[in-house]
Amino acid sequence: MDSALENISPVRILYDQIETLARDAIALLPNLIAAxxxxxxxxxxxxxxxxxxRGILKRSKRRPSLVSAVGTLVRLLVWAFGVMIALTVLFPNLTPTKLLAGLGIGSIAVGLAFKDVFENFLAGFLILLRKPMRIGDDIECNDLSGRVEQITIRDTFLRKRSGELLLVPNSFIYKNPVCVLTDTPLRRIKVVVGVAYGEDVDAAREVITDAVTALETVSDEKPVQVFATTFNSSSIDFDVRWWTTSTPLGEHRSRDEVVAAIKRALDDAGIEIPFPYRTLTFNEPLSLAQAGDAEE
Structure with a gap:
């Protein structure tokens, strides 16, 4: 009994294990080479x-972001199919049925663990396919705004007006309303102008219309509209509407030019732009002291 235990040494056990692994590896070598x-x-x-x-999509003049996304998807599908075949060759006992069953069970766990990743992945493809916006468009989505610089499978890259780069998950863009400011070359802008109650409304409307129409940043493709809309506390208010370039910078430049031109035209015409008046009422009469009384 003791002699039998002495023959079973740790070195001998390790040697037998290594020898077994070597034989298995040599037997598996043809399958490994084939895989x-x-x-x-x-x-x-x-x-x-x-x-x-990618060449076919480029010739059909698809967007570069969509071409890249479809190319990535094709590459992933080919690799998934190739790896599946290689595994069945490397491990003959692993049939395609067993492999697909294992992938089905594993996909549930992976799907739960990476729910947000797959959600953004799918949302990215839907955004690229339906083309709601293009690279270079200025958009607003909830409290976010900026110029679209890139659309990837997972994120949309927005360059904010202040210069910072903002990465927005595609699912956020897909689920929320998006206002594409530069979808068309022109966009309508509005300002409110008030004139005093003592002024002629028709004359004021004509002065404002002529001042805005003559500006370079105001498009002549669509008419300038001036409507008297409100009896305000100290003025009659006009909504002044005009069309200009749809970019945010174009809007700011045109708005600045229009406000300055309206102020100058109303001043030249002698039409008052009132400021708010306040009337103070007291329950008891106030005594007013004269300057001489205060010195005494």
């Missing part, structure tokens, strides 16, 4: 098919 060859073929097919798909 590596399949992965090499997969890489070549993925590269060639991705270039082919």
């Amino acid at each position: 590596l060859f399949i992965l090499l073929i997969t890489a070549l097919v993925a590269y060639g098919l991705t270039r082919l798909v």
Whole structure:
């Protein structure tokens, strides 16, 4: 009994294990070489098919972001198919049915763990396919605003008006209302102008219309509109509407020019732009002291 225990040494056990692993590795070597060859073929097919798909989409004048997204999806599908074949070759007992069953169970766990990632991935494709906005468009989404610089599978890159780069998840863009400011070349702008109650409304309207129409930043493709809208506390208010370039910078420049031109035209015409008046009422009469009384 003692002699039998002496023959079983840790070194002997380790040697037997290494020998068994070596025999298994040698037996598996042909399958390993075949699996590596399949992965090499997969890489070549993925590269060639991705270039082919991108070339077709580019010739059809699709957006670069959509071309890149579709190319990425094609490459992922080819690699998934190639890796599946390589695994079945490397491990003969692993049939495609078993592999798909394992992937089905694993996909549930992966889907729960990476729910947000897949949600943004799908939202990115839907945004790229429906083309709600283009690279270079200025957009507003809830409290976010800026110029679209890039649309990837997961994020939309917004350059804020103050210069910072903002990465917005695609699911946020997809789920919330988006205002595309530069969807068309022109956009309508409005300012409110008040004139005093003693002024002629029709004359004031004509002066404002002529002043705005003559400006360079105001488009002549659509008419300037001036409407008297409100009896305010100390003025009659006009809504002044005109069309200008749709970019935020174009809006600011045009608004500045219009306000200055209206003020100058009303002053030249002698039409008063009133400021708010306040009337103070007291329950008891106030005694007013004269300057001489205060000195005494």
